[in-house]
Amino acid sequence: MESIKVFAPATVANLSCGFDVLGCCLDTVGDEMLIQKNDLKTVRITKITGQDLPLEADKNVAGVAVKAMLEHLNLEQGFDIEIHKKIKAGSGIGSSAASSAGAVFAVNELLGKPYSKNELIPFAMQGEFLASGNAHADNVAPALLGGFSLVKSYEPLEVISLPSPEALRVVVLHPLIEIKTKDSRAILKQTVNLKQAVQQWGNLGAFISGLYTEDYELLGRSLKDDIVEPVRSILIPFFEELDKLSAKHALGFGISGSGPSVFALCKGDENAAKVYEEFQEFYKTKEIEFDLHVSPVNPEGIKIL
Amino acid sequence: MESIKVFAPATVANLSCGFDVLGCCLDTVGDEMLIQKNDLKTVRITKITGQDLPLEADKNVAGVAVKAMLEHLNLEQGFDIEIHKKIKAGSGIGSSAASSAGAVFAVNELLGKPYSKNELIPFAMQGEFLASGNAHADNVAPALLGGFSLVKSYEPLEVISLPSPEALRVVVLHPLIEIKTKDSRAILKQTVNLKQAVQQWGNLGAFISGLYTEDYELLGRSLKDDIVEPVRSILIPFFEELDKLSAKHALGFGISGSGPSVFALCKGDENAAKVYEEFQEFYKTKEIEFDLHVSPVNPEGIKIL
Known part of the structure; x- marks a missing residue:
């Protein structure tokens, strides 16, 4: 697979009594991302629509998250990332998380899934760190895993998927x-x-x-x-x-x-x-x-x- | 029914991360209590074995708990309470809770169950208040309900029964x-x-x-x-x-x-x-x-x- 298009959902974190530990994933609000392999060994943000965000990979949460992942894999493969933002930055429904999580999810697919969804969380958290100075997981975890996620602990990182009552x-x-x-x-x-x-x-x-x-x-x-x-x-x-x-x-x-x-x-x-x-x-x-x-x-x- | 004999179990409260909210019920450690109706319209502690505890009903956790219950029922029925303590006072495994909860449970049975187990908790908590100056529920709740109990809130009091994995x-x-x-x-x-x-x-x-x-x-x-x-x-x-x-x-x-x-x-x-x-x-x-x-x-x- 050379390219992939994903829907990267918005999330609600800090769910009241679950400050810093509990988040849930939304279904009708989210970004679209198109990610494809390139031959340049570099990660590029080639296009962003809907929001005014940095195209420079090291200043973009998606770029930073994917680079953290490739570094961990010790892989020199390059990727071009297109981000079509529907979630407004600074809205409080996980705009940066959607981009970070969407990017690592998509790259993981293109590489044949070297990581489980759970294992992708720490890479996506690098994007969160860039966005807010705090590598929190309660947006990226539900974005990746769906449903409700509980961040049991940060050191070591452990995230638990909780059931979501249907209604x-x-x-x-x-x-x-x-x-x-x-x-x-x-x-x-x-x-x-x-x-x-x-x-x-x-x-x-x-x-x-x-x-x-x-x-x-x-x-x-x-x-x-x-x-x-x-x-x-x-x-x-x-x-x-x-x-x-x-x-x-x-x-x-x-x-x-x-x-x-x-x-x-x-x-x-x-x-x-x-x-x-x-x-x-x-x-x-x-x-x-x-x-x-x-x-x-x-x-x-x-x-x- | 004129008299009843009950096993009032020890409990582990303040379960680590569940300080003040989580407790569980034990099965092999507990007191025995014999409670019978009397014709005197008063609550009496007629016998205590195994521990040196007050026989005066107003200074005994079981007496206080039962009196709170009878007052709530606006009932003048009297009871004689015998307590055979196996749980040592001050042990940290719910000695006072066993007596309070055991007493209100037994009296409730003798009265034809005017209250559910959950409704008995506040009365038993009166015994805890006498014992420790704090009407906590995380011992009396699991003693009454069994398994693991979560005290969701004190105002209003709400206790949730949690499952207990068998092993x-x-x-x-x-x-x-x-x-x-x-x-x-x-x-x-x-x-x-x-x-x-x-x-x-x-x-x-x-x-x-x-x-x-x-x-x-x-x-x-x-x-x-x-x-x-x-x-x-x-x-x-x-x-x-x-x-x-x-x-x-x-x-x-x-x-x-x-x-x-x-x-x-x-x-x-x-x-x-x-x-x-x-x-x-x-x-x-x-x-x-x-x-x-x-x-x-x-x-x-x-x-x-």
């Missing part, structure tokens, strides 16, 4: 304001109250139990975050209003990634459509442009087109 | 020294590093996933605690040595409750027997008396005898 739908509202992941991390307190930490791990444990038992109500009751959300939500316009709006039809609500996108987790298409509509009606009266998405959880991750 | 065995070593739960709580730092909190919730999430998927190795890798264990283990003689000794045959090792007991989680009888033997050989060369137990996880909780 889950995610509504994402992206207010078109810029919050840099770096800044969003900087405002976090570096210590937390033990009591709050205990609450958080009780909720995360319950959320994971709910994924296995398909207990949608429990998933909703567990989507709480008293540690990060109170700090970061300040940066998101009308966060509280959206939270309240979502309460009637969604299971839970929170910040996607480090914002500014927010997500509502819903059961079934009907509830998701109502939340979508209410968000739309509310936000269009505000002075802020926004994108709105609705998606099932994508159980598969990156797809070959 | 799990628990080896408990109880060095006969006294650590009061109050003191053991007092030495805890009230703030934790965000990074460590994230590690802890990654491990707890993974442990819960491992219970559902019966992934014994994952359970072992997840039984870690960098927050509470480093502080409390100082109070436990030869903690590090036991930890190292257990590593060959156990899945994981940690402090039971607030100590001084420690537990090793093992897969299968053979590994448990080896850990038991190694603990015994090691500790009998020390100047500290000790009890040693080995038990499957008790999926049922309190049993009618």
Whole structure:
């Protein structure tokens, strides 16, 4: 195989009680990438549409991720990468992760799969490090593996795939304001109250139990975050209003990634459509442009087109 | 029914990564309690064997728990409670919880089950409050429900029953020294590093996933605690040595409750027997008396005898 086209999905990370450890993969929002072998022994970003991002491979998350992988393979094969961005940079739904994960997935396919999907995660994390100064895995893991991913530990890196109850739908509202992941991390307190930490791990444990038992109500009751959300939500316009709006039809609500996108987790298409509509009606009266998405959880991750 | 005899099991709470939220129920260690209706409209502790504990109902955890329950029922029925303690007070394997939970379970049976097991938890917690100044649920919940219990939240109280993989065995070593739960709580730092909190919730999430998927190795890798264990283990003689000794045959090792007991989680009888033997050989060369137990996880909780 000389070339491959893939769909690289958006992801919701930092899922409330699962700050830094839990993410899930979306199905209706994502980039397209076309990757082909070249004879130049170099990795080139040949084209980017939809966003203004660096074409220089060492400054592009896809370039950096693929180079990390080729270095690990000790391989001099070159690749040309075309990226058609649909996910806006800085949206908080894993734009950089989609490019990093999509690129290493595609190159792995073209090379005959020397790595498992799980083994690709560390390479994709190199792209995340370039993008945010933090090689986090909770976007690239669900992008590669699909469904819900739990980052059990970083040293050593261990990612666990969790089940995705079928009726889950995610509504994402992206207010078109810029919050840099770096800044969003900087405002976090570096210590937390033990009591709050205990609450958080009780909720995360319950959320994971709910994924296995398909207990949608429990998933909703567990989507709480008293540690990060109170700090970061300040940066998101009308966060509280959206939270309240979502309460009637969604299971839970929170910040996607480090914002500014927010997500509502819903059961079934009907509830998701109502939340979508209410968000739309509310936000269009505000002075802020926004994108709105609705998606099932994508159980598969990156797809070959 | 006028009288009932129950087995009230020991429990391991604060299970490593599950500080304050996760406990499991033992099967081979526990008290026996005989409870019968009386005509006096008062709750009496008529006999205690095996331990020197208060016979006055208001100073006895079983008395307090039953009184809380009767008050909630607005019922003037009296009960006589006999407690035959096999679990030593202050051992860290839920001695007070066994008495509180056993008493409310038995009284509930005698009254024709006005409450579900889950609904009995808050009453039993009143006994825990008397014993330690903290109405925690991670001993009484698994004593009542069996298996592994997750305390999702305290306000409102919500406890989730988790599956128990069949081959799990628990080896408990109880060095006969006294650590009061109050003191053991007092030495805890009230703030934790965000990074460590994230590690802890990654491990707890993974442990819960491992219970559902019966992934014994994952359970072992997840039984870690960098927050509470480093502080409390100082109070436990030869903690590090036991930890190292257990590593060959156990899945994981940690402090039971607030100590001084420690537990090793093992897969299968053979590994448990080896850990038991190694603990015994090691500790009998020390100047500290000790009890040693080995038990499957008790999926049922309190049993009618």
